[in-house]
Amino acid sequence: xxxxxxxxxxxxxxxxSAAEAALRAAGVDAGHVSVELVGEDRIRELNRAHRxxxxxxxxxSFPIDxxxxxxxxxxxxxxxICPEQTVDLAEATxxxxxxxxxxxxxxxxxxxxxLQDAAMTELGDR
Numbered sequence: 001x002x003x004x005x006x007x008x009x010x011x012x013x014x015x016x017s018a019a020e021a022a023l024r025a026a027g028v029d030a031g032h033v034s035v036e037l038v039g040e041d042r043i044r045e046l047n048r049a050h051r052x053x054x055x056x057x058x059x060x061s062f063p064i065d066x067x068x069x070x071x072x073x074x075x076x077x078x079x080x081i082c083p084e085q086t087v088d089l090a091e092a093t094x095x096x097x098x099x100x101x102x103x104x105x106x107x108x109x110x111x112x113x114x115l116q117d118a119a120m121t122e123l124g125d126r
Contacts, residue, residue, distance in 0.1 A: 005030030022097035031074035061099035
């Protein structure tokens with residue numbers, strides 16, 4: 001666990017700054033996040049099992065402790081990314097982590113995508 005209360009030990013080194021930027025944009029300063037890179041068959045299997053869509057996708061998020069009400073360190077959840085389906089791994093990481101923080105671009109008024117743009121700008125990708 002870092003001094004800020006974030007545990008990103010299960011995030012690949014090259015994606016850690018993207019996860020941190022997303023968490024800062026969301027105002028989250030404590031909790032554990034996991035990011036896993038998988039192949040197209042695995043992401044398709046997860047998409048089918050959890051969303052009912054029998055197709056590959058770029059990123060899936062699996063929030064665990066969405067409201068922070070469980071005692072102990074907060075378990076934000078897991079992000080699964082398929083590099084073969086992703087144009088920008090950093091952006092997919094930011095996107096997935098924002099979903100773990102409770103944001104949903106399909107149901108908000110653009111707030112999540114604004115935070116995503118802010119995080120990407122911080123990373124120098126915008």
